[in-house]
Amino acid sequence: MSESVTYEELIRMLGDNYRKIESSIVNQILLNVDNHYPTVGSYRENVWKSLFEMVVPKKYCIEQGVFIIDSYGNKSAEVDLVIFDEMYTPYIFNYGEIKFIPIEAVAAVIQGKSHSVEYKDVENWRKTIRKLFTSLDSVARMTTYMVDNKAPRTVPATQTATRPIMILCAIKPINSILKLQKDFDIILSVDETSKKLCKYIRGEEKSLEEWNNALNHALEYTESEYEEMVKEIKEEIETRKQIKKFKSGNQRQQILQSLKVMQVTDGKEEENVLLSLIFQLNQLLMILNNPMLFPHHAYAKCFNNILKKPEEGETNGQQK
16 A cells, blocks of 8 residues: 555545445345255355454454353254354353353354344244343452452442343345344344345444443343242342442443444445444443353353253163
């Protein structure tokens, strides 16, 4: 690149480049091969994966076709793409080619849909994610002290329970799928008519402090919803209720909407979707930071509770 290029020219070149990348992604997503639906579906997942690999920092891993688990015996439906942090959870539970990722490591889940968007199916899929429960039973050494999340606190907690950022990627006019806005934080849609990438973020007008509470203090459930589950979950809910949320009185009231990037093309101002997504999604990831410290005790207890029990038809010391 010539040294004579000004900073303003460089920024314009970057904006134009992301427009070209967006056009390339849209063309790849819209590529259709008749009677090869599984192949096309897998191909589109790879295209969406390549988009997120361009967008999120390298500290995050992106895996395809995984299941998410918690330490209370819950498992999600299969997730098309998962963005997770390996810094505090440096492993995945594998069973052959099948991958299981603990909910504490998960920053975002992505559901990919082609032309058919069955709202009931998408809602049911979302519910299998939302029922997963992060555990506070974790211990780690910070710079100057040890943190035990279940011990009595002398300082406010910056996290009590995290939840993944929920993302839907679809081939539909964005307005036709906005009825799913209550189920997803981000909706990315390829419009076949305009051949453009469209973006919707639920709560763009919310302050970052509100996002912090939604992502790091995800206390959406009541004890009655867990009556069929183990007693420890109810105890953990009570523990979280007693932990004061950290709130700073001098935070600026910044909102996600202010991170949208607009660009004038052919005399018309339009959103540069990829640049906006880079700034907005990464701001949310920085608020979430690492989803949760990994609760080794909770998972060890979960495995022991199951593996110590004789299998059905088996007695102690006697095979089936």
